[in-house]
Amino acid sequence: MNDAEEPREAQxxxxxxxxxxxxxxxxxxxxxxxxxxxxxGGERIPGADAQEWRVEQDRAHVQTRTV
Numbered sequence: 001m002n003d004a005e006e007p008r009e010a011q012x013x014x015x016x017x018x019x020x021x022x023x024x025x026x027x028x029x030x031x032x033x034x035x036x037x038x039x040x041g042g043e044r045i046p047g048a049d050a051q052e053w054r055v056e057q058d059r060a061h062v063q064t065r066t067v
Contacts, residue, residue: 013038015050 012018016035020042024033034040036050 011044013042013044016042018042 013020013035015037016022020035020038020040021032022035023030035042037048038045039048
């Protein structure tokens, strides 16, 4: 087994410090939102793209509102 195949210990998310939530000021008001880097789980997701994930969440929200 090489290094790429070895299981790795979960690392706490640095953006939310493992809380699963971050403070967003989008829209001018502070509010707690799910951390886009760990998806609210509090553990770092290797290769996670927070910006891409947010776009996917926005699309899902729009689709549920138009149905």
